[in-house]
Structure formats: structure tokens, C-alpha cells
Amino acid sequence: DAKKKTVTVQAGIRVAELVDALREHGLTLQNFASIREQQVGGIIQVGAHGTGARLPPIDEQVISMKLVTPAKGIIELSKEKDPDLFYLARCGLG
Numbered sequence: 001d002a003k004k005k006t007v008t009v010q011a012g013i014r015v016a017e018l019v020d021a022l023r024e025h026g027l028t029l030q031n032f033a034s035i036r037e038q039q040v041g042g043i044i045q046v047g048a049h050g051t052g053a054r055l056p057p058i059d060e061q062v063i064s065m066k067l068v069t070p071a072k073g074i075i076e077l078s079k080e081k082d083p084d085l086f087y088l089a090r091c092g093l094g
Helices: 015-023 040-045 083-090
Strands: 064-069 073-079
Touching: 015 040, 015 083, 073 083
Parallel strands: none
Antiparallel strands: 064 073
């Protein structure tokens, strides 16, 4: 959604593919690490960051997500829908 400057992607897309696709729409990521071969799901989970003291880690660019769970099936998370779990799911760090 170029107007809202948001994009929906699968966790398996590589950062390079995402950045290249966004460029076609005049968009980019606010901040991303130099290793463009990483998958988006992985780069978010490790709390990756680029350079710049005023730029947040990449997981803070996530505004919502869908998780597939064995017990509850697909759950949608955001700041509005289950904000505590959303905050915890955005970044794994072990």
C-alpha cells in the first residue's frame, strides 16, 4: 500500500528481494542490516539493525503479523490485537 507506506510479506522473502520490490514503488525499509541474503523472518527475530543512533532495529518496523501455531492455528497480532504477545513475538533473541 504505497499510500500508507506499508507492505505485507511472507517471512521467507529475502531482504534483497524485498528491498528491490519496494524500490519499484518508491519505497524502502527504514533500516536494514548489510546482509541482504537473510530472510525477513530471521532478520526480525535477531533484532538486526543498520547504522545510525536514531534508527530503530528492524523489528520495530513490523506493525502486525500472523503466526501459525499448533494449538491456536493462525493468530493475528498487532499493537491493537494482543499487544503483549505482539511485542514478544516481534523479536526472539533466543
